[in-house]
Amino acid sequence: MDGKTLRKGERYYKSGRVLWVIKHGDRLFSKILGTYPYYVELDLKTGENRCTCPLGGDCKHVAAVMKAYENGFYFETFEEQAELFPEATAMEFLSEVPDLALDVTLKELRFALTTDESGSEVARLFRRALKLVALTGRKEALHVLEEVAGEYEHIFKDYKLSLKLEDELRELEASL
């Protein structure tokens, strides 16, 4: 991989675009927020890699995952099914650390606002974030959710769903 790609990957990692990394044996699996969400697989022994971005691999997303790994940003699993369902494995790890789960969810949520044309993914992540705020009691996250709810209403003007999400947020605010 050339120096330019490595530097871009490092910037990606530092700006928090690597959502999670799962290590199983010599293999890494990761989700990265690029122009769209991309998924990387990387063999640490051979350097062979794949990415779901248009380049298909040897890209800044793979470089970002390498950086994340070097910095110890990964969960290690010994379970076979991680190879097939790395995202589920990542969620399992995150469910044990609700604070981190909330950070990851808020990142994905903001990102989804810019890429999700249906509004469904945003709503799903919004509701997960509500539950995680209730669980962690982190009131500062409410500001982010208010912003998201406002933008959601703006983008999806005629959705009843946007009013429901607002109500769910108000309900949570009242309960904290």
Ligand SMILES: [Zn+2]
């Ligand atoms: Zn890529």
